[in-house]
Amino acid sequence: MIAQQIINAVSLGGVYALLALGLAIVFSIVGLINFAHGELMTLSGYALLAALVFGLPFPVAVLVAVSCGALAAVAMERVAFRPMRGASVTSLLLTSFAVSSLLKVVFQNGISARPQAVAMPGWMTGAFSFGDFTIGVGPSISIVVSALALIALEVFLRRSVTGTAMRAAAEDFNVVRLMGIPASRIIATAFLLSGLLAGLAAMLWVAQRASVDPLMGFTPVLKAFIAAVVGGLGSLPGAVAGGFLLGIIEVLLQATLPAAIAPYRDAIVLSGVIAVLLLRPQGLIPAVRVQRS
């Protein structure tokens, strides 16, 4: 039972971490909190549904769905955010709200306001046991996928020139441009990565629920936003730490709170967030940013 709860906690934390990381990557470079991040997740969910309805094999459908999330993120930057480049933080924020609302309405009117069932393969809902422990296949896959995604991202950011340039751009974007590295390439890559991560998170989210609806992305991305803030907005290690922390606390409270207090779970979690921010206003692992004159 405890092992199962720990697996669930880490698995949920992994999804939050992927989403928070996507928010943090874009924020660290463009200074934008992309509230349409949730819609990227929803879009990937619908893409999975469509791919399966068209009869694509499950792994191919997942690939298509994740790619859709990534491409949609790049398109979003191109259409909505690039024309706003250099605008104030408020304008960027409002733009992202507009994109988010627009996509929600498109999903509601174009597809359906009601949840659509996604036919996940049967083995996803299975479980395997080690002696006394029974562990769900879904959460285990979720943990493995999150871990691989985090490692792949780390390798990309450390080893590749574009990844290194992104880390540098998070510190001082203008100086990266002085090195001759095009701003557009860095920004497009940031969105591509955030879309990829949102797509992956969507797969893990849908795998646990076997349905998608127009508001699917809202709650997890709200949580991811909280995770990113707790971790230190714009800090990538912070986003991962915040994501896991939030996921683990949520599941553990869910499992241990007496029934009478259970409805207050979110209130307790958010009080914890306030406490963290009072003690460490820059978050758990603050982002590096150079003071400019």
Add this chain to the structure above:
Amino acid sequence: MLSVEALKIRYGEVEAVRRVDLTVDSGEIIALVGANGAGKSSTLGAIAGLVPAASGKVVFDGVAITGLAPEAIARKGVALVPEGRRIFASLTVADNLRLGGAVHQPAAEAKLREEEMLELFPILRRYHRVKGGNLSGGEQQMLAIARALMSKPRMILLDEPSLGLAPQLIDTVFDLIAELRRKGLTILLVEQNVALALEIADRAVVLANGEVVLSGTAKELASSDLVRQAYLGA
């Protein structure tokens, strides 16, 4: 090689640069001197594409570069070493150098260039795996110059390289600047330390309140009454 014609720069209502004209010939060191707020850094920023020009023209190698993005200007062979060094503090010395040369040459060539830089700045070889933020001010200045040189620029814009450095280090940095010129690099140097700047430069341009008030050879300026009274404390 570079000419700035009737450059004007505005930050909102404030006119930071009213009119700057200057030319830099190939292989020269030109010093741009003046008090704080005279418009020196803004002028460099406009040449490098970081600061938009309200009017006027910047021509590099016969091509107008006014209004181009900083990355496009960098690719034409103009490298700016910004004021305050602005090295990437969370990146290692190696990564700082790697970014400097990344888009200008194939990887193998960049590796050779990095080796040249480590020859020129032995201190950077010692701290190759150290994060830029952990270097001292002087070491950071070396790194900032080496990072700019990684792109094999034809012209380098140096913004206040002596700022915040101990006197001994200032000498090291200026010896290095002289050495770079001997190697054929064209240099536009912004410097508050006028005596030092005039010592090393071929020609100099004096800015005050966003305008050129005096220009000539470094020798002429060093003996001019205006410069001696206003900047050399004589």
